[in-house]
Amino acid sequence: MENIINIGIPSKGRLRKDVLNIFKKKKLNLISERGERELIGSIKNKTNIKILYLHAREIIERLGENSLDIGFSGFDLYKESKINNQKKINVVKRYNFGKANLVIAIPDPWIDVQTIADLEEIAFEFRDKKKKRLRVATKYPNLTKEFLFSKGVTQFRLVSSLGATEAYPFTGSAELITDISSTGETLKANNLRVLKDGEILKSQACIFTSKKNSKKRGLKKLTQLLSK
Numbered sequence: 001m002e003n004i005i006n007i008g009i010p011s012k013g014r015l016r017k018d019v020l021n022i023f024k025k026k027k028l029n030l031i032s033e034r035g036e037r038e039l040i041g042s043i044k045n046k047t048n049i050k051i052l053y054l055h056a057r058e059i060i061e062r063l064g065e066n067s068l069d070i071g072f073s074g075f076d077l078y079k080e081s082k083i084n085n086q087k088k089i090n091v092v093k094r095y096n097f098g099k100a101n102l103v104i105a106i107p108d109p110w111i112d113v114q115t116i117a118d119l120e121e122i123a124f125e126f127r128d129k130k131k132k133r134l135r136v137a138t139k140y141p142n143l144t145k146e147f148l149f150s151k152g153v154t155q156f157r158l159v160s161s162l163g164a165t166e167a168y169p170f171t172g173s174a175e176l177i178t179d180i181s182s183t184g185e186t187l188k189a190n191n192l193r194v195l196k197d198g199e200i201l202k203s204q205a206c207i208f209t210s211k212k213n214s215k216k217r218g219l220k221k222l223t224q225l226l227s228k
Contacts (some may be wrong), residue, residue, distance in 0.1 A: 003217050005049045008071035011039070012085035015056060015205055018097045026225055036111035047162045047217060060208070064088045069213045070223060076102050076180055076203035079141050090209045094226040096203030100182040102140055104147075104198035107169045107176070108191045115196050116151045119176075123155035126175075133157040138178040140200075147178075147200045166190035 006148060010016045023030050023043075030051060032038030041051035054062065059071040060078050064085035078086060106113055113119055123134045134156040138144045141158050146155060159174045166186060168174040178200060181187055187194065207227050213219065 003048055005070065005216060005219055005222060006052060006068050007033055007049065008052050008054050008062060008068040008073070009060065010072060011053040013056075015072070015074065015098050016053075018095075018205060022072075022095075022226060025097055026228075028225075038062050049222070060085065060089070063208050063210045066212045069210055069216055069219055070226070071208045071210075072205060073182075073208065074098055074100075074203050075206050076100070076140065076143070076201055078206065079201060079203075082142075088211050090211055090214070092207045092223055095205045095207070098203070100180045100203050102143060102178060102180050102200040102203060103187075103194045104136075104144075104176065104178050104193065104200065105166075105181075105187050105192040105194050108193055113195070114151060116148075116198065118194065120151070120153045120155075123153055127155045134176070135159045135174040136176055136178060137161045137165050137174035139159045139165060140178055140180075144178045147177045166192060 005218055009019050019028065029044035031044055032041035039053050041053065043049045044052065052068065053172040056073045057077050059068065060081045061072045062068040064081065066088070075091070078089065087155065103174055126132060126134045135167055136144060136156050138158045139161050141160065144158060157169065161168060161177070165177045165179045167190070169192070170190070177192065179187070180203065184194065207223070209219070209223055
C-alpha cells in the first residue's frame with residue numbers, strides 16, 4: 001500500500017489528549033474499532049490514512065526508520081534520539097502545549113550545591129574520598145551526558161531509570177537525577193530541587209515528518225493542515 005499515510009499519535013497521557021484535539025479542530029474524525037484501547041485507527045472518509053497509537057519514544061524511532069510519515073511527540077525525545085535518527089526527521093512545528101523542561105535536580109539537603117560548578121566539586125570529592133562516581137538517574141542518557149560534559153562535569157555515572165526517577169536518590173540508587181518537569185511540583189513533593197543553572201533543554205509537543213517519505217501523495221497538504 002504505497003500511498004497509505006501512516007500517522008503516529010502518542011498512545012497515552014496528556015500529549016495524546018492534546019494531539020487528538022488537533023484532529024478534532026481540523027474536523028478530522030478519528031475512528032477506532034475498540035475505542036480508547038485501540039492501537040490502530042483511521043480517519044472517517046479518508047481511506048488513505050492509517051493512525052497508529054504508539055509510545056511517544058517509539059514515534060521518533062519509527063519516523064527515523066520511515067515506517068511513519070507523520071508523528072506527534074516531544075522535542076525532548078527527538079533530541080534524545082541518535083543523531084543519525086534526527087537527521088532523517090523534519091521538525092515541522094512546535095506547538096504551544098506539552099511544554100516542559102529537562103532539568104538536573106538534587107536532594108534538598110544538599111545545601112552547598114546550588115550550581116553545576118558546585119556539582120563538579122562534589123563529583124571530585126566522591127571520586128577521591130568515597131572512591132566512587134556520582135550517580136545520575138535518568139531516562140535521557142544522551143542529553144544528560146552531553147550537557148554535563150559541556151559544563152566540565154565528567155566524574156559521574158549514568159543510571160538508567162525505569163520508573164519514577166524522583167525516587168532514585170531516596171532509595172540509594174542514585175545521588176541526583178535529570179528529569180522532564182513541567183511545573184516542578186513533582187520534584188518539590190519529592191524533596192528535590194533544580195540547580196540554578198540546571199536546565200538542559202526546553203521541550204514541547206511537535207509535529208514531525210519522515211524526510212524520506214516527504215514526497216508521498218497528499219502528505220504535504222495533510223501536514224500543513226495539522227500544523228496550522
